[in-house]
Amino acid sequence: MIEPFSVPFMGRALAEIALLAVICGPVSVFVFVRRLSFVSDALTHTVFPGVVIGFAAAGVEGVFAGALVAGVVTAVVLTLLTRGARLTDDAATAVLLTAMFSIGVVLVSRRSSYTSDLTSFLFGRLLTVTSRQLAETAVLAVVILVALAVSHRALLFRAFDPEGAAAAGFRVGRLDLWLNVLLALVVVAGVRAVGTILVVALLIVPAAAARMVSDRLAVMAAVGATLVFLSGYCGLLLSWTASLRYEIALTSASAVVLLLVIFYVILMPFRRVAA
């Protein structure tokens, strides 16, 4: 059970998943209570052109910077659009999502290795995570966790009662921007490992699954993080075993996300019992 992870690329992949678990557990709780699943989905798509431009400019090492810039810019634009009175939140989000994703597809389709590049951007390459990528994820994890630690009270108040939070002197618009930027940073952290499509699962499923067994936010964050790590561990193991023993090509990132969803389904009856 542990032996495959003594192979360097498997060890790095597991370490990457562990870092993502630590940040996705608590962040997904705020996605859940703020009902930001669609916004999260949009953010994962809007970083796509940044990923493509970064890759075109500097190869794999450029993906991080490209995703970071695109993520932060779209978090700002998304916050401004959803605060405007002319469009509803979901319409504004959908417009941005489709526009940015289309730009990404246009950019990537100009490359000769179109299919291969598109696949890796959309579904990630968990097994090719480098030490440098691991270090970048670790830095992002520290930034995200510190940011959450200092703002969790305000974010919680805003999520529960935006009118009350505003009356208490909290600036709701700035808090929305703050959380959107944090979501963008999580997307940036996870995009190379699990891709722009699958990273949304790490933002939504952990807290949704954890809610089945607890209605305490801290417990939800811990359970969510544990589920991501377990999915990562089992998903990598499954992918390794399928490839080496049975010669079945099983994409590791997809296996991880699939297992996370299976955990969600397994926990569903517990919610019914609690209700």
Next chain:
Amino acid sequence: MELRYTGVSLGYQGKKALIDVEIRLKAGQRLALVGPNGAGKSTLIKSMLGQSEILGGTAIIPPRDVIGYVPQSGDLDPDFPVSVQQVVMMGRYRSLGWWRPVRKADRQAVAEALDQVGLTDKARNRFGTLSGGQRQRVLLARAIVAQPQLLLLDEPFNGVDAVSQDAIVTVLRDLSAAGTALVLSTHDLAVARDLADLICLLNGRQFAVGTPGETLTASSLRPVYAHRALDLADGRLVLVDP
């Protein structure tokens, strides 16, 4: 603490929603805002929180950090995973700031506020599992845990059972006796008469302000409620769907 509006017009994005507001409230006084739906009661309360625009006149409003606010509990998500204790603690967040950890004094203040509204035994329950009246009492506890000098309540008795209404009225009287000024909007004229020192009649403009005896009369209420007021043969007035 002094709250004073002199010839004030209020609204949103430059558009007036309420005009001719003349009110003056001192520490310990209780003001009830009375009028039909859309009369401008919430607009007036929001102006004290800086959430609606003062478009004319002069308004003297206490600083934000001494104002407490109790929203309607029905506007909040009952599925939100938060305990009663956590909701009340939110009232301390402003004084806690970003870094300061929750201390014994904060927990003590939360316990006392819950005791004041009679919900000590519900402290660990999830907020959404409480009845509408109990939720309203929790929100009142959240406001008083910050020890406000001016407390604003938006329809605090909407959908509230008799037990909770009595508990809320008792707490409001105690707060007022301790010097907290109160402004509450309500449709319930009986509660307004019973609780308030001053009544402000609104419907797009201020029609009257004064004691319950001066304002809650058929002749004062008739123009405020217009077609919703039915005159009975014996001279009394009935409000339809106030």
